[in-house]
Amino acid sequence: MAILVYAESHEGQYKKAAFEAVSYAKSIADLSGDSVTAVAINATDSSDALYKYGASKVLKINSDALKDFSPNAYAKAISELKDGDTIVLPATSDASSFAPILALKTGFSLVTNLTAAPSSVSPFTAERKSFSGKGIETIQVTDGGKVLTVLQNAFGTKENPVSGAEEAASVSVSDADSKEKITKTEQVSTGAIDLKDAEIVVSGGRGMKGPENWGMIEELAKLLGAATACSKPVADMGWRPHSEHVGQTGKAISPKLYIAIGISGAIQHLAGVNSSKTIVVINSDPEAPFFKSADYGIVGDAFEILPKLNEEVKKFKGA
Numbered sequence: 001m002a003i004l005v006y007a008e009s010h011e012g013q014y015k016k017a018a019f020e021a022v023s024y025a026k027s028i029a030d031l032s033g034d035s036v037t038a039v040a041i042n043a044t045d046s047s048d049a050l051y052k053y054g055a056s057k058v059l060k061i062n063s064d065a066l067k068d069f070s071p072n073a074y075a076k077a078i079s080e081l082k083d084g085d086t087i088v089l090p091a092t093s094d095a096s097s098f099a100p101i102l103a104l105k106t107g108f109s110l111v112t113n114l115t116a117a118p119s120s121v122s123p124f125t126a127e128r129k130s131f132s133g134k135g136i137e138t139i140q141v142t143d144g145g146k147v148l149t150v151l152q153n154a155f156g157t158k159e160n161p162v163s164g165a166e167e168a169a170s171v172s173v174s175d176a177d178s179k180e181k182i183t184k185t186e187q188v189s190t191g192a193i194d195l196k197d198a199e200i201v202v203s204g205g206r207g208m209k210g211p212e213n214w215g216m217i218e219e220l221a222k223l224l225g226a227a228t229a230c231s232k233p234v235a236d237m238g239w240r241p242h243s244e245h246v247g248q249t250g251k252a253i254s255p256k257l258y259i260a261i262g263i264s265g266a267i268q269h270l271a272g273v274n275s276s277k278t279i280v281v282i283n284s285d286p287e288a289p290f291f292k293s294a295d296y297g298i299v300g301d302a303f304e305i306l307p308k309l310n311e312e313v314k315k316f317k318g319a
């Protein structure tokens, strides 16, 4: 039997989240004695990248009916290829949107946002993010198959090279299976790095006073190779695009490092960012609630601290 894993791609290229999902599937396979089979939909990237993380087979689907993303059609395609009792998906927006449909089609249980390798595969036992990141729960699947989603930047990528082979796979998906589909995606965020994939995120709140002051944040993000984010009011006021809004009503992210500048730390904001591994808060108010969730805090005026921080990072990088 094989652990099936969806290797998500964008414009033909595998996403980092695909490598994380393959790495996670390999951690299950190592415990269960199974192999890992990756499913690639209209990917043009080399399969070597998937062998590197432990997939010994890559099923390549080339289908016009799957050219535009549709949750129903993608769930149907993957359900037709299942060859065991475990399907692993990255917890990206797309895969998270079809994971419940896939669970329904296969009759499997659904476990979302896994953060760590399973401690057991029989019964399947692993930790997942819960309560909007405020808690970690241990979940067991005691019976039947399971669809699993893996939280981005939590388990990470683990190289585990195997020799692999590609196989062409055909599925009976037609245009009629796409009850709705995304036909066009336009990039509206200014950052070059996808927020959900980013390992470092520099984020600004209302304390930044206005959109004209975002140059400092963008400079820090560029220096650190980070994505930029913001609080909800900042997006609501049009200072930044809504694609950057993080929190309960925005994106939920889990970078290795989250730098929050001029953000108070309201519970609705924390809901989207408190799975970050390390949180740094810069705020002029020592009583700002965000400091309670911070690993490192700087009390001070962002307009004094940020230029100095940027200079220090430049010096450090120069050295």
Ligand SMILES: Cc1cc2nc3c(=O)[nH]c(=O)nc-3n(C[C@H](O)[C@H](O)[C@H](O)COP(=O)(O)OP(=O)(O)OC[C@H]3O[C@@H](n4cnc5c(N)ncnc54)[C@H](O)[C@@H]3O)c2cc1C
Pocket (backbone or CB within 6 Å): 204, 205, 206, 207, 208, 230, 231, 232, 233, 234, 245, 246, 247, 248, 249, 250, 261, 262, 263, 264, 265, 266, 267, 268, 269, 272, 282, 283, 284, 285, 288, 300, 301, 302, 303
């Ligand atoms: C149903 C619901 C859903 C919501 N969803 C979200 C969500 O998804 N995401 C989200 O972010 N919010 C959300 N909110 C809004 C949330 O409650 C807060 O109002 C919001 O997060 C506050 O944004 P802020 O921290 O940028 O602004 P403020 O609360 O105004 O805080 C600004 C901070 O900047 C600091 N500051 C001011 N000047 C400086 C300076 N010069 N240097 C350094 N620091 C400075 C201040 O001390 C303050 O702490 C939601 C609210 C509701 C009711």
